[in-house]
Amino acid sequence: MTRGFSVIFFGVLVWFCERTKAADNPNIFLIVADDLGWNDVGFHGGNQIPTPNIDALAYNGIILNSHYVQSTCTSSRSALFTGKYSFRLGMQGDSIKAAEKRALPEGKLMPQYFKDLGYETHLVGKWHLGASKWNETPAARGFDHHFGFFNEFISYYDYLSTWRYNDKDFTGFDLRRDGEPAFDEVGKYSTDVFTDHAVKTIENNDVNKALFMTIAYNAAHAANEGKPLEAPQETINNFKHIADSNRRTYAAMISKLDDGIGALVEALDKKGMLPNSVIVFISDNGAPTVGLSRNWGSNYPLRGIKDTLFEGGVRGAAFIWSPLLVQSARVSTDLVHITDWLPTLYSAANGDIGAVDPDLDGIDQWSSLVYDLPSPRNDILINIDEKTRNAALRFYNWKLIVGTSQNGTYNEYYGDTVLDNIEEPSYNTSAIYESPAGRAIRKVNYTPLTEPEYEGLRATSTLKCLPPKAKKNPCDPASGAVCLYDIPSDACEENDLAKYFPSVVRRMKRALVDYRQGLVPQADQEIDIENADPKLFKYTWNPWVDCSDSTCPSPNIG
Incomplete structure (x- = not known):
């Protein structure tokens, strides 16, 4: 064997061993943005808010253009961690409020599955699945x-959360480090604080132990009344092209989120973990452009906002990136639901899918994603809410909507209201290529994308409404009508086809009736502010059931 051939053979052997190692126990990072608008990431066509790190990952991974979530925070997180439709859990309605005695029901959650595979499990950021008792908090539900x-x-x-009950405000501190209040972080910007904690966790990780981490940012959810949106002033100053001051601050919040994701990817690169990682990015629901918890986000061109079942409320920005994806750098229009991530990521971690709860609604899509095979999913139950009598279903290309939420107040188009009369900057593909994420990706991607390829993928993932002269037939379910849309050709839900396809309507209504048999009624929203009052716990929001005052510490339940 010649010396030259030996060198080549050794190089191939090293590459093969690295690829084999990469297929064993990959690190899993699940990034959840809060109330992010469809149009507020660059890869969906928006120029107003540059997101170079997010875009770099999206273009080099798989953009999931038909990724569906629930329409509110608690219901989406319930579906994510259980792999079950939220209506099967009684979590299909309003999100959990502070001082409310309601929590995610008992059952095995995503982090517990990964603990079974030997992973170290971390949750950074938002929980919002119940905290009236310590055994409802993350440490008791599978997170180390x-x-x-x-x-x-x-x-x-300042990490304060203010709630109004009986015409009185109750304010408490709500930031914890393994159960203990983290007062030392006051004054630091939360997006940076969560990013820094995640980065330090990566830096301190034992490379022989796989890491499962959910980073659930609070960006860009509105905070307390009076100062719902906050960002560093130097970042806000980067968006002088945006006239509306609230939208300008929102843009800065998304920019800081993007910076954080770039820092995470850099940390993985420096630690040598990037070649053996899977990164998933999702929004928990659409942006509330107007109304309750308004954050000035844009779901343009989609109809509806958060807490509606129109596309603007339930079609979330999402992608997956990993060197383990054989067929990447593409836009997928296959149906994906937030419940799918439990079995899909468990499969990615080489878990035996037969060990997963057979009653899951989520479907393992890992092979479909890796090899660009047809998706095993052809329908999605978007939601059934027995209180509002609101329901929606996707079936192949069709979407059926019955009933409405909030009396139909927010069923129209709002995303363009924050985009009017603004001279937007041009799309900067060089910034994407040279972003921290872009640079790190090129080290593990043997065929990195070029800037023109970014533009091609962006054009594919940008949704367009029907042409102005196209036939349109408006439908408002608030009037009692049943609305049917062909979503691939009518993403903006402008042309109701119910009267033209009555057999499709009948079939989908029967499917809703069948799904309805598995519904668990929502529990009453019992607000126990007398016992949960933060002043009883040194002005912190604290589990209060079985606790009477601040002497009730976090038990060792990890």
Whole structure:
């Protein structure tokens, strides 16, 4: 054997061993943005808010253009961690409020599956699945460590959360490090704080132990009344092209989120973990452009906002990136639901899918994603809410909507209201290529994308409404009508086809009736503010059932 051939053979052997190692126990990173608008990431066509790190990962991975979530925070997180439709859990309605005695029902959650595979499990950021008792908090539900907050929202610098009950405000601190209040973080910007904690966890990780981490940012959920949106002023100053001051701050919040994701990818690269990692990015629901918890996000051109079952509320920005994906750098229009991530990521971690709860609604899509095979999913039950009598279903290309939420107040188009009369900057593909994520990706991608290829993928993933002269037939379910849309050709839900395809309507209504048999009714929203009052716990939001005052510490339940 010649010396030259030996060198080549050794190089191939090293490459093969690295690839074999990469297929064993990959590190899993699940990034959840909060109330992010469809149009507020560059890869969907928006120029107003540059997101170079997010875009770099999306283009070099798989953009999931038909990724569906629930329409509110708690219901989406319930579906994510259980792999079950939220209506099977009684979590299909309003999100959990502070001081409310309601929590995710007992059952095995995603982090517990990964613990079974030997992973170290971390939750950074938002929980929002119940915290009236310590055994409802992350440490009792499968996470080895939690650094974050229990309730729906916090302010971005002082970590306070204010709720109004009986015409009185109740304010408490809500940031914890493994159960203990993290007062030392006050004054630091929360997006940076969560990123820094995740980065330090990566830096300190034992490379012989696989890592499962959910980073659930509070960006860009609105915080307390009076200062719902917050970001560093130097970042806000980068968006002087945006006239509306609230939208300008929102843009800065998304920019900081993007910076954080770039820092995470850099940390993985420096630690040598990037070639053996899977990164999933999702939004928990659409942006509330107007109305309750308004954050000035844009779901353009989609109809509806958060807490509606139109596309703007339930079609979330999402992608997956990993060197383990054989067929990447593409836009997928296959149906994917938030429940799919439990079995899909478990399969990616080489778990025996037969060990997963057979009653899951989620479908293992790992092979379909890796090899660009046809998706095994052809329908999605978007939601059934027995209180509002609102339901929606995707079946192949069709979408059926019955009933409405909030009396139909937010069933129209709002995303363009924050985009009017603004001279947007041009799309900067060089910034994507040279972003921290872009640079790190090129080290593990043997055929890195070029800037023109970015533009091609972006054009494919950008949704367009029907042409102005196209036939349109408006439908508003608030009037009692049943609305039917052909979503691949009518993503903006402008042309109701119910009267033209009555057999499709009948079939889908029967499917809703069948699904309805498995519905678990929503529990009453019992607000126990007398016992949960933060002043009883040194002005922190604290589990209060079986606790009477601040002497009730976090038990060792990890």
